[in-house]
Amino acid sequence: MSPSIRPNRPSLEEVAVLAGVSRATVSRVVNGSPTVDAAMRSRVDDAVRVLGYQPNLSARALVRRRTDTLALVVSEPDVRVFGDPFFSGIIRGVTAEASAAGLQVVILLAQSDADLERVERYARSGAADGVLLISEHAGLDPLPRSMLDAGMPVVIGGRPHDESLDILFVDNDNVHGGRLAARRLLDIGRSTIATVAGPRDMTAGIDRLEGFRSELGGRYRPELVEHGEFTQSSGEDATERLLATAPDLDAIFAASDLMALGAIAALRRAGRRVPHDVAVVGFDDIETAASASPPLTTVRQQTVLQGRAMVRLLLATTRPDLRLEPADAIPPSEGRSHLLLPVELVVRESA
Amino acid sequence: MSPSIRPNRPSLEEVAVLAGVSRATVSRVVNGSPTVDAAMRSRVDDAVRVLGYQPNLSARALVRRRTDTLALVVSEPDVRVFGDPFFSGIIRGVTAEASAAGLQVVILLAQSDADLERVERYARSGAADGVLLISEHAGLDPLPRSMLDAGMPVVIGGRPHDESLDILFVDNDNVHGGRLAARRLLDIGRSTIATVAGPRDMTAGIDRLEGFRSELGGRYRPELVEHGEFTQSSGEDATERLLATAPDLDAIFAASDLMALGAIAALRRAGRRVPHDVAVVGFDDIETAASASPPLTTVRQQTVLQGRAMVRLLLATTRPDLRLEPADAIPPSEGRSHLLLPVELVVRESA
DNA sequence: TCAACCTGAGAGAGCGCTCTCTCATCCTGA
DNA sequence: TCAGGATGAGAGAGCGCTCTCTCAGGTTGA
Numbered sequence: 214m215s216p217s218i219r220p221n222r223p224s225l226e227e228v229a230v231l232a233g234v235s236r237a238t239v240s241r242v243v244n245g246s247p248t249v250d251a252a253m254r255s256r257v258d259d260a261v262r263v264l265g266y267q268p269n270l271s272a273r274a275l276v277r278r279r280t281d282t283l284a285l286v287v288s289e290p291d292v293r294v295f296g297d298p299f300f301s302g303i304i305r306g307v308t309a310e311a312s313a314a315g316l317q318v319v320i321l322l323a324q325s326d327a328d329l330e331r332v333e334r335y336a337r338s339g340a341a342d343g344v345l346l347i348s349e350h351a352g353l354d355p356l357p358r359s360m361l362d363a364g365m366p367v368v369i370g371g372r373p374h375d376e377s378l379d380i381l382f383v384d385n386d387n388v389h390g391g392r393l394a395a396r397r398l399l400d401i402g403r404s405t406i407a408t409v410a411g412p413r414d415m416t417a418g419i420d421r422l423e424g425f426r427s428e429l430g431g432r433y434r435p436e437l438v439e440h441g442e443f444t445q446s447s448g449e450d451a452t453e454r455l456l457a458t459a460p461d462l463d464a465i466f467a468a469s470d471l472m473a474l475g476a477i478a479a480l481r482r483a484g485r486r487v488p489h490d491v492a493v494v495g496f497d498d499i500e501t502a503a504s505a506s507p508p509l510t511t512v513r514q515q516t517v518l519q520g521r522a523m524v525r526l527l528l529a530t531t532r533p534d535l536r537l538e539p540a541d542a543i544p545p546s547e548g549r550s551h552l553l554l555p556v557e558l559v560v561r562e563s564a
Numbered sequence: 565m566s567p568s569i570r571p572n573r574p575s576l577e578e579v580a581v582l583a584g585v586s587r588a589t590v591s592r593v594v595n596g597s598p599t600v601d602a603a604m605r606s607r608v609d610d611a612v613r614v615l616g617y618q619p620n621l622s623a624r625a626l627v628r629r630r631t632d633t634l635a636l637v638v639s640e641p642d643v644r645v646f647g648d649p650f651f652s653g654i655i656r657g658v659t660a661e662a663s664a665a666g667l668q669v670v671i672l673l674a675q676s677d678a679d680l681e682r683v684e685r686y687a688r689s690g691a692a693d694g695v696l697l698i699s700e701h702a703g704l705d706p707l708p709r710s711m712l713d714a715g716m717p718v719v720i721g722g723r724p725h726d727e728s729l730d731i732l733f734v735d736n737d738n739v740h741g742g743r744l745a746a747r748r749l750l751d752i753g754r755s756t757i758a759t760v761a762g763p764r765d766m767t768a769g770i771d772r773l774e775g776f777r778s779e780l781g782g783r784y785r786p787e788l789v790e791h792g793e794f795t796q797s798s799g800e801d802a803t804e805r806l807l808a809t810a811p812d813l814d815a816i817f818a819a820s821d822l823m824a825l826g827a828i829a830a831l832r833r834a835g836r837r838v839p840h841d842v843a844v845v846g847f848d849d850i851e852t853a854a855s856a857s858p859p860l861t862t863v864r865q866q867t868v869l870q871g872r873a874m875v876r877l878l879l880a881t882t883r884p885d886l887r888l889e890p891a892d893a894i895p896p897s898e899g900r901s902h903l904l905l906p907v908e909l910v911v912r913e914s915a
Numbered sequence: 916t917c918a919a920c921c922t923g924a925g926a927g928a929g930c931g932c933t934c935t936c937t938c939a940t941c942c943t944g945a
Numbered sequence: 946t947c948a949g950g951a952t953g954a955g956a957g958a959g960c961g962c963t964c965t966c967t968c969a970g971g972t973t974g975a
Contacts, residue, residue, distance in 0.1 A: 222688075222690070222714075224960090224961055225961065225962060226961075234924080234925085235924065236925085236926095236961090236962080236963095237924070237925060237927095237963085237964080238923090238924060238925075240962070240964085241923095241924090248922075248923060248924090249923070249924080250922090250923065250924085253923085253924080265713075265714070267685065267688045267689050267714070268689060268961085268962075269626070269689060269960085269961050269962070270622075270686070270689040270690060270691045271621075271622045271625040271626045271631070271690055271691070271960090271961080271962090272622075272626050272930090272960070272961035272962040272963090273961080273962055273963075274622040274930095274962090275620070275622045275623050275626055275929095275930045275931065275932085275960090275961080275962070275963095276929075276930045276962055276963045276964080277930090277962085277963070278930080280622070282686075282691075284670075304673070308675065308679070312676070312678055312679060312682065317672070317682055317683075317686050318672075318673070319635075319670035319671065319672060320670065320671035320672075320673070321668070321669075321670060321671075322655070322659055322669070322671070324659065325663070327663055328659070328663060331663065331668055332668075334618065335621070335633075335668050337573075337618045338618050338619060338620060338621040339573070339620050339621060339622055340621045340622070340633075362616075363573075363618070364573070575930090575931055575932085576931065576932060576933095577931075577932095585954080585955085586954065586955045586956075587932080587933095587955085587956095588933085588954070588955060588956080588957095589953090589954060589955075591932070591933060591934085592953095592954090595933085599952070599953060599954090600953070600954085601952090601953065601954085604953085619932075620930085620931050620932070622930090622931080622932090623930070623932040623933090623960090624932055624933075625932090626930090626931080626932070626933095626959095626960050626962085627931085627932055627934080627959080628932085628933070628960090629960080916975100917974105917975095918975095919972100919973085919974085919975105920971105920972080920973075921970105921971085921972075921973090922970090922971080922972095923968105923969095923970090923971105924967105924968090924969085924970105925966105925967085925968085925969095926966085926967075926968095927964100927965095927966090927967100928964095928965090928966100929962100929963095929964100930961105930962085930963085931960105932959100932960085933958105933959095933960090934957100934958095934959100935956105935958090936955100936956085936957090936958100937954105937955085937957100938953105938954090938955085938956095939953090939954085939955095940951100940952085940953085940954100941950100941951085941952080941953100942949105942950085942952090943948105943949085943950080943951090944947105944948100944949095944950105945946100945948095
């Protein structure tokens with residue numbers, strides 16, 4: 214009685230038979246072609262409804278050579294990446310922009326080497342029109358190269374390690390962010406300025422440190438650099454090491470807000486007041502930065518925007534037919550090989 | 565010179581021509597059929613390598629009526645779900661088990677109504693062989709029903725709200741977990757036992773409260789129930805309300821570890837010692853539970869196992885041909901409509 | 916009145932693959 | 946020596962769709 218059990222889904226052909234028209238006409242209706250008579254259209258629509266017809270995407274993809282699907286590949290052994298505000302921002306931006314363009318986003322996790330291979334097969338097999346790649350660590354990640362070799366359009370989130378790769382990417386202006394942080398600490402009169410830098414194998418960390426170093430100029434002291442893992446606890450540990458090295462430090466630039474929060478906790482434990490004794494600048498402007506105590510002065514990066522820009526950059530190269538309306542805030546991407554999104558200093562109370 | 569630019573990927577046909585065999589033979593080699601001569605096999609393998617051949621998954625899916633892809637649909641408006649240890653456990657389990665079965669997992673986010681529709685189209689269009697659904701809140705979620713109506717195999721993570729749905733699901737034994745927590749608090753001699761329950765619209769929260777209530781029996785006091793959102797800060801707030809209602813409470817069962825951590829923070833702020841003045845039992849056994857201060861007594865649920873079981877349950881119904889070796893810890897799923905995974909009490913110091 | 920044009924619908928090829936049939940070839944044993 | 950099996954490879958249909966080409970029927974202008 215119920216139409217619930219429908220083991221073999223109806224095809225275009227069956228709809229056509231029921232509506233008494235040709236397959237071509239059904240196809241036109243389903244795809245919204247304007248060259249179809251209203252009466253005929255409604256006959257077809259009825260048949261579609263009655264049968265619960267849903268086009269078979271494999272068949273469509275086969276002939277169109279397009280799937281209207283974007284793969285967001287997260288190449289990162291640790292699932293906890295998802296907890297990272299960076300990732301959730303990117304994901305939010307990517308899904309928003311893709312939705313607007315009528316594209317489906319599928320997220321693929323590449324955690325093991327076996328996954329890596331599976332993901333590569335998936336992407337190369339035409340199951341997606343393009344790949345957005347997020348892999349912060351890397352250096353070793355074979356995915357960008359193999360995707361490129363396969364002629365699959367790729368956009369990377371963040372600056373890729375391998376400079377030789379001629380690949381599209383969207384990054385935040387981490388170097389400038391590092392400069393802004395250093396400049397702020399100098400401007401408020403600090404002199405012994407340390408940094409809890411990011412991991413050495415992540416370009417974001419490298420670039421932030423580079424900006425910090427260059428702005429500090431002669432005041433830069435290599436022994437006042439400790440590396441963390443962008444996590445709160447690693448920020449605490451690094452800060453303890455810094456305090457051991459330089460008990461007189463009066464400022465810390467942490468390359469992520471989580472590390473800045475860790476730094477504040479460690480400083481407090483060591484009896485230092487923030488910002489009175491030690492000023493702290495973070496990076497990211499995560500949600501909790503504003504409500505931290507004290508509210509965190511930080512460098513804001515726009516991860517949601519970054520995700521959106523990644524999609525736009527990809528579409529600009531693969532789908533010039535889609536005329537995306539220009540979004541303010543996102544620099545136009547025609548003919549660019551990469552985009553550098555602006556960052557800004559958000560001054561609160563910690564520095 | 566470089567083979568990098570390969571805009572139109574080679575087809576079986578081209579491989580066949582190069583190898584001097586028929587399409588059928590190439591197909592056999594690619595799919596590992598045993599009935600192919602070694603010499604021929606290596607000729608084909610060479611051709612595959614030379615051309616960089618990769619089978620077109622759309623074409624294959626079209627004829628096989630199978631994609632070897634599982635969709636993990638996360639139906640949740642807030643992207644922050646990803647930070648939730650529950651989700652990352654499920655994801656880890658799902659990807660692990662799917663990998664073992666040679667299946668690709670794609671994660672789909674359904675955040676808005678538009679997404680919902682897109683996801684539904686995707687799933688119903690044959691782009692995946694089955695759907696694993698995670699949507700904790702819900703009640704309103706149309707996805708389970710529409711998938712079911714479309715004849716798409718679905719397994720839900722957690723007990724679905726809609727009892728009338730004849731649908732497969734894998735849940736943790738939340739009721740028993742609630743009982744275990746209550747029993748522990750009674751066993752250590754506590755008498756004024758409060759609970760920070762989960763949200764009213766999530767079955768996990770409802771079930772944990774139900775177990776707690778039933779085990780407490782006559783000692784259950786409705787006014788000692790405050791609801792949180794499974795987050796740390798909501799646990800703090802709820803605990804403050806509880807302390808206002810019953811300053812003499814000597815035990816709290818928090819329906820998640822994050823809320824338990826929040827409870828401990830609030831208790832400490834209120835000058836209560838844990839466990840001396842107030843014993844606290846959590847739920848989840850998240851990674852940080854063991855290293856909390858004091859280490860958290862909690863009810864362990866096995867989310868990774870849950871993810872694995874979801875895949876197995878789906879495969880048991882859709883792919884009886886795959887003989888999965890039985891995994892200990894996962895109850896066999898033949899003929900079952902749902903699985904209830906055991907939970908256990910982990911006694912540490914907080915209770 | 917009829918050629919020239921437009922509009923809307925059908926015919927049919929073919930996307931890249933799998934898989935059933937069919938058949939050629941080689942081996943075995945009476 | 947030759948029927949009866951194996952074995953391994955090719956032929957060909959067809960999965961469900963799109964899209965070009967063709968054409969019928971109606972409209973227009975000279």
